Amino acid sequence: MPAKKNNYRFEEILDKHQLKKTDARLRVLSMLASKNFATSQPDLEEVMVDVDRGTLYRILNAFEEKGIIHKVFDLNGTANYALCNSDCEENHHHDEHLHFNCVQCNNVYCLNDLDLPDLNLPEGFKSLNFSLSVTGICPKCGKKSK
Amino acid sequence: MPAKKNNYRFEEILDKHQLKKTDARLRVLSMLASKNFATSQPDLEEVMVDVDRGTLYRILNAFEEKGIIHKVFDLNGTANYALCNSDCEENHHHDEHLHFNCVQCNNVYCLNDLDLPDLNLPEGFKSLNFSLSVTGICPKCGKKSK
């Protein structure tokens, strides 16, 4: 199953970063874009069975370096991937948003539009970046259990 | 090299949780207590070469379940372990403190005594727990690079 057409947006992204437009890459992009939560590495691998595992890792690593996607580890230490917002650059991410990890479905949601409070660290610690992850019950699972 | 004597404190911990006082367990406890930052699984494994890897994992998992230690994943997704504060219980941790992950030495510091700001999540998300991890330069590495 080749990547569906009508993916100008994803082709542009690849173009911009001087990555060749291959089927596997377009499929990764459209898969990540299709959900409002991050996609785990095992899920990606399951869907992309026809692509070599090593190649999939190379795609993910390349995308991450270019600032196209970011990786977040869930509760279990499993890697999850999500598209970055527009302001991420090569080797300089700006993904300082909250990650919500549902303990039931295990999904990781990127809550981009949330105001985050300032932190004051102890003397000597210099903050470069931070990641805030909250575990709990997501809206979908909250409804289900009623 | 057997665990050094004079470890009443660690023996008490094992007693309290009905875990037998074995050399390997006492060594894990004293190793974690000896540093002001978490210990990575690879580091533990390196020091405890004479103990079977499977056994080491069982020790760590048992300690975690009992609320003696907690696990935190660093930037690279590597597991790091640190002693819990006294108020953690079996299967009910209270480790809501900030983790500072130095990008240079890679150490993970548990900043227990830090006041953390409240979060207000979007509609529908119910928070059970959270973990805040900041990456940056730790005091030790900050001094070195001057």
Next chain:
DNA sequence: TTTAATATGCAACAATGTAGCATTTACTTT
């Protein structure tokens, strides 16, 4: 259509983590 740079597939490997089962050890009971 030829070419050159890149991406992929394949195979081999390292690291991390789990589980079954035989043996040993720590602690309790006599």
Next chain:
DNA sequence: AAAGTAAATGCTACATTGTTGCATATTAAA
């Protein structure tokens, strides 16, 4: 102190995750 029992360990085998070298195939430019 000796015997008995539950728990812990060592060993082996295995699954999953991730990386790398190299030959082949593909993309995009000339």
